[in-house]
Amino acid sequence: MIKLFSLKNAKKDGESPKTGTQKKSSAAQLRIQKGFVILDINELNLPKTCGTEFPDPDDLLTFKLVICPDEGFYKGGRFIFSFKVGPNYPHEPPKVKCETQVYHPNIDLEGNVCLNILREDWKPVLTINSIVYGLQYLFLEPNPEDPLNKDAAEVLQNNRRVFEQNVAKAIRGGYVGQYYFQRCLK
Amino acid sequence: MDSEYSHRKLSHLRKVLERSGPFCRPDFEPSSESLKFLMQTCKILVIGAGGLGCECLKNLSLMGFRQMHIIDMDIIDLSNLNRQFLFRHKDIGASKSETAAKFINDRIPGCNVIPHFCKIQDKNEDFYRQFHIIICGLDSIIARRWINGMLVSLLIYENGILDQSTVIPLVDGGTEGFKGNIRVVLPGLTACIECTLDLYPPQITYPLCTIANTPRLPEHCIEYVKVIQWPKENPFDCSIDGDDPQHINWIYEKSMERAVNFGIQGLTYRLVQGVVKNIIPAVASTNAVIASICCTEVFKLASSCSPSLNNYMIFTNTDGIYGYTYEAEKNINCLTCSQTIKEIEIKSIYIKLKDLIQLLCSKNDLQMKNPGITANISGKIKTLYIQSVPSIEEKTRQNLSKTLFDLGLRENSEIIVADVTTPNTIMLKIKLLKNS
Numbered sequence A: 001m002i003k004l005f006s007l008k009n010a011k012k013d014g015e016s017p018k019t020g021t022q023k024k025s026s027a028a029q030l031r032i033q034k035g036f037v038i039l040d041i042n043e044l045n046l047p048k049t050c051g052t053e054f055p056d057p058d059d060l061l062t063f064k065l066v067i068c069p070d071e072g073f074y075k076g077g078r079f080i081f082s083f084k085v086g087p088n089y090p091h092e093p094p095k096v097k098c099e100t101q102v103y104h105p106n107i108d109l110e111g112n113v114c115l116n117i118l119r120e121d122w123k124p125v126l127t128i129n130s131i132v133y134g135l136q137y138l139f140l141e142p143n144p145e146d147p148l149n150k151d152a153a154e155v156l157q158n159n160r161r162v163f164e165q166n167v168a169k170a171i172r173g174g175y176v177g178q179y180y181f182q183r184c185l186k
Numbered sequence B: 001m002d003s004e005y006s007h008r009k010l011s012h013l014r015k016v017l018e019r020s021g022p023f024c025r026p027d028f029e030p031s032s033e034s035l036k037f038l039m040q041t042c043k044i045l046v047i048g049a050g051g052l053g054c055e056c057l058k059n060l061s062l063m064g065f066r067q068m069h070i071i072d073m074d075i076i077d078l079s080n081l082n083r084q085f086l087f088r089h090k091d092i093g094a095s096k097s098e099t100a101a102k103f104i105n106d107r108i109p110g111c112n113v114i115p116h117f118c119k120i121q122d123k124n125e126d127f128y129r130q131f132h133i134i135i136c137g138l139d140s141i142i143a144r145r146w147i148n149g150m151l152v153s154l155l156i157y158e159n160g161i162l163d164q165s166t167v168i169p170l171v172d173g174g175t176e177g178f179k180g181n182i183r184v185v186l187p188g189l190t191a192c193i194e195c196t197l198d199l200y201p202p203q204i205t206y207p208l209c210t211i212a213n214t215p216r217l218p219e220h221c222i223e224y225v226k227v228i229q230w231p232k233e234n235p236f237d238c239s240i241d242g243d244d245p246q247h248i249n250w251i252y253e254k255s256m257e258r259a260v261n262f263g264i265q266g267l268t269y270r271l272v273q274g275v276v277k278n279i280i281p282a283v284a285s286t287n288a289v290i291a292s293i294c295c296t297e298v299f300k301l302a303s304s305c306s307p308s309l310n311n312y313m314i315f316t317n318t319d320g321i322y323g324y325t326y327e328a329e330k331n332i333n334c335l336t337c338s339q340t341i342k343e344i345e346i347k348s349i350y351i352k353l354k355d356l357i358q359l360l361c362s363k364n365d366l367q368m369k370n371p372g373i374t375a376n377i378s379g380k381i382k383t384l385y386i387q388s389v390p391s392i393e394e395k396t397r398q399n400l401s402k403t404l405f406d407l408g409l410r411e412n413s414e415i416i417v418a419d420v421t422t423p424n425t426i427m428l429k430i431k432l433l434k435n436s
């Protein structure tokens, strides 16, 4: 057990504080959060269908993920997600939005994504990589059980062929039902 | 001053500090010096002047501590008055830290509490270095992590050995309704906040599809308005401010509509406030228990009279009273406290970045594969080179043929390196070889 203060040399006020280090606040915190992020970014092990884009390389907290599925319903499309890593990462997950309008049971037309690890199942041991794989999986296996876009989920459940056609239509650009989807071909 | 030590009101403290006993630490030496140390020298920082902070200031000042600082950025609100007992109705709108300091200083002769009406992030290393012990009663995990990072960064290692005089113990208390916890962190020696980040429960969230399509609880309706409807309709052209009654009102009305649509009962204005601001009702008695344990730990650390809590205690008083103590283990891969800053010697500050990378890959004790490098350049983190991410690689490639000097690095600059060969980032301080 360490004894922190022997009474004789416990005086602190007598110490001359090192001057010249007049940084407004320590870079310590910056370091920790960015430490997590650089680690995460550096070990990003992207599947070949995914790529990242960092508009500002000094800002590792803001970037985009581009997914171009090479199989499944969404083959041939190009979908962009924005990532924002907040100050409480990895205690809290990054905020992720889909920037491409997509006809998908688990993504609504405002770009909200229903993926469990983005909200209720997030844990600090998960990484940005986990989210990338989660998102990629959503395109391979859209899940009609937990829909965000109920119409799309219903179609997927009732008629896979019609769903497939709707997805293709949306990717090429056009109306599905009353909604217009912008072209997002690769 | 001498008469104060012998005053009757401190006789109970002298019984603990001037006599030995079976539960004392083996290295404890009873003496009258301890009380003098507490009263004259020992400098304590109390972070947060809320429910826990008020209790702590009161406890510490009655325990003999006289040199205290208190820091809090908040102002007093009507809803604080039931438990934050250093504040009165007339104080509403005033700074919590200033009001609390004045109350204690007026009430306890000789007490010198210095208030800081600001964020903890507004203070620098020199400010935090002056304290012997820091006690923390915060409801924010971000702030806890920040102060933890600050205390770790104050540690000084010489030849890999921690200089123990740079350790500033952190006693951290937290409460949530009828539950609470206390932990004692000796930065660099015992588990730090980051080592055990998973001990802090994440905010309650609900699956997006549930709140969008199958809401069952009033909370689901509120979350829906907060997460989906607000960004879509953006009613006030800004993000949600939980303290703005207009915002709360809008969310209340919209979630009420939704609750009616889905036949959900029990939605109230207070619940909306609670969900939006993530408020967990504060219970005065829980605060009192947690603060008293925290202050006892401060007293034990300052006087060495008794062994410290090792190192995490939980307390609940929902069904009777329950307390449990265990030792949270230090995480050897903790990004914050397992890092001792290493030094890397280079022959000149005019070598190019690619030469530095070459060095990182060839040096025997590093042998990295493709390091990603960022650096702290005058307080800002800059990305120097990351090979593994194409879009960053492209934008930072030109740095490879720049000299370290041109990139803003100097002797003693810190670079942060991540590589597949380590589970952790490595911090390297640049040193120039002597003979060049």
Ligand SMILES: [Zn+2]
Binding pocket: B191, B192, B193, B194, B195, B196, B331, B334, B335, B336, B337, B338
């Ligand atoms: Zn740690």
